Amino acid sequence: MKSFHYKDATYELDEQGCLLDPKTWTPEFAEGMARECDIPVLSGEHWDVIRYVRDAYEKTGICPTIFAACKASGLRPQEMQKLFPTGYHRGLCRVAGVHYRVSHMPYGAHLRESMADLRALSADKVYSTDVRGFLVDPDSWDENFAIHRAAEMRIPGGQLTDEHWRIIYYLRDVYQVQRRIPNIYETCESCDLDLDSFEQLFPDGYHRGALKIAGLRFVK
Known part of the structure; x- marks a missing residue:
């Protein structure tokens, strides 16, 4: 587990650098994480996509796919890549504070005990x-x-x-x-x-x- 510090606040991250608990996300976290993802300043277009991902996750408990995000935002994958140069998962999802976790359970937890x-x-x-x-x-x-x-x-x-x-x-x-x-x-x-x-x-x-x-x- 890692820690990320920005503007007098500390956030816990997982091994991939994603927010460990999506409920602890704040707009300030997004600003700080954006800089870690090669985005100096978040524009209105950035925020539109970030809010979509946050809203979709809060309503369904599932991180939306890149194609769902592109469709909802009216963006092509290439345009999404320009907004988030480190990628969808390693860029947008990190900034939005959500992470794809299989059915919200540790990997392998779907299996029976034996x-x-x-x-x-x-x-x-x-x-x-x-x-x-x-x-x-x-x-x-x-x-x-x-x-x-x-x-x-x-x-x-x-x-x-x-x-x-x-x-x-x-x-x-x-x-x-x-x-x-x-x-x-x-x-x-x-x-x-x-x-x-x-x-x-x-x-x-x-x-x-x-x-x-x-x-x-x-x-x-």
Whole structure:
């Protein structure tokens, strides 16, 4: 845990430099953090986007995606990049005092206490998949499906790590809240990953790897 001091106030940050508790955010925090994110002065356009992110987070408890923020603000991704040069997650979200945390739980907290418990709960469950192994009904997905599907893939070490679950639950959260599937660029941006890191986690790719494990599929 880190500390950030600005104008006689001290704020607690997480290991990525984001505000630990979004409720402690203040406009003064935004001003100070903006300077840390290569923004000397916050303009009215900056504040419009910051307020959208704050309002969306306070209403839903979920950090909005970059595409939702662009749409609400009437900005193109390139224009958003000019406003927040260090990026959406490492720039705008840091300044706005929100951070994408999977379902507001520590990574891996979605898992049962043990694999044995999980298998016992789902031992008799039957999943309907298409000819390529994609789950037909995304709402029938559970962690048991993800674990068994991942075992059939080239996941490093053969097991899903906290980092895998962070991405899987990001995909699931976006689908459940917005009924859409984010693309790989949005996923990498929101999960603070580059494409090389993503490929190392899911060697089978975005569609045939991450989405399949998350019980999602693109339907033409």
